[in-house]
Amino acid sequence: MRLRTHLVRMRDKDVWRCAREEIPEHRAVLVELSANGESGWGEASAFMTAVYNSETDTVVDRLHGLDLDVDPHQPEQTWQQLAPQLKDCPFALAALDVAAHDLAARLAGVPLFEHLGLPDPSGLPSSYSIGLDTVDVMVDKLNRTPGWGLYKVKLAKADDLHVLRALREHTDAPFWVDGNACWQPEALFEVLDELPGLGVVALEQPFAVTEVEGQLAARDRSPVPIFADESVTTPDQVRPAAGRFDGINVKVLKAGGLTPALAMLRECRELGVASMLGCLPESSAGASAAAHIARLADHVDLDTVALLDIDTGTGAGLDDTGRIRLAGGTGTGFTPDWTSPAHEGPAHEGNGR
Structure with a gap:
């Protein structure tokens, strides 16, 4: 080669x-x-x-x-x-x-999904990520993307519920809230009971990877499932994490490729652990490949192509409501x-x- x-x-x-x-x-x-x-x-x-x-x-x-x-x-x-x-x-x-x-x-x-023996992912919905900013700007980001079925909201602190309240005035869609491993357990414990009423359906990596005790306590007390991101990146970490998290955000780059990412998604199903197929800041080259394995995940977050202003080419994309559209052709379809x-x-x- x-x-x-x-x-x-x-x-x-x-x-x-x-x-x-x-x-x-x-x-x-x-x-x-x-x-x-x-x-x-x-x-x-x-x-x-x-x-x-x-x-x-x-x-x-x-x-x-x-x-x-x-x-x-x-x-x-x-x-x-x-x-x-x-x-x-x-x-x-x-x-x-x-x-x-x-x-x-x-x-x-053949298309990649067919070569892998997987179902066609066309039409699966992705979440849309609302990056951290002032409340007005975050609301504007939401209003620029109406009609998506799930919004992934970045929060600086666990108790920044005023952001969620402001966003809730503009959509009935559920929120997936991401702490990016930066929250403190005590702050989250104080607001856990308020989350369902704000339409929060999941929390992602609220604490640092080393905060094992806090994560166990949070999982025991949380009314919504808690997903791992930074705490689980490779196949060998899936089984141990099943006792600490309700779900895992699998990312192809962090896993080391499609080969291990497929193994992780399949093991999640075997263990009864929920899964999300996520992305990093990537162009259509990376996102197109991930889209082809999306049917193995319970939730999809491949919005990186919707966030881009400058891309490297064309490939799989998302329609106006966040549903996967493959590029057609063979392989991933990326050009x-x-x-x-x-x-x-x-x-x-x-x-x-």
Whole structure:
């Protein structure tokens, strides 16, 4: 296989903020694997770089150091072969794995979901994320996207219920509230009983990963389910988390690719743990791949493409009410747009054969 990497920069319609950080632009590496006249595409975001070793230079260097003498028709075998070498660089592994799955499906002449033996995800609803800002701006974000079935609301503190009350004046849709691992247990305990009345149907990662005692207490007392995000990123963490969380937000990049993400979603079903299929700041390249496995999840949060002002190309998208629309064609359906300002220059050539 031939490997090429492309540096890209995207921008959202609004500056993305949560309790942990502010992201004015999204840097990433597009990964292109080619064989027999076809190309598959993956994406590695430069997100939480200190945690995930995901700086673009690092991702490019690690990928171009690989020997890609592998079978383009066997992406799972490719993942098994290369995962030990990229264990400390999960986004690079994920981008490579997504590109390998995309390529295999294109070589087979079928959409990715069909190649994986999954149902067509078309029509599944996604939530829409309302990033942290002033209350007026958050209300404006909601009003710009009427009719979605679920809104994922970022809150800086657990007791910032005035934000939810203001949003509730403009929609009857349920709220999924995300603390991004930044809340304090005591503040949440004081407002837990008020959440159902505000239409909150789930909480996501309210506390830091190390706050195990607080999470256990919260799960015992909470009238709404609590989902893990930062606390569960890889398949080996799913089973232990079943005793601490009601659900898990599975993200392809954090998992290290489609191969482990599929394993996580299937284990959630086996254990009776609810699942959400989520995303990071990604372009259509990454989101298109995730969309094809959406039928395995109980909830879907793939709104990154709806938030973007500058994209890397075209692929799976969401309609005006947040329902998945596949791009058609083979593989993920992603097609790069080389005229987009997201693309930063010439590709880097790899060591593939």
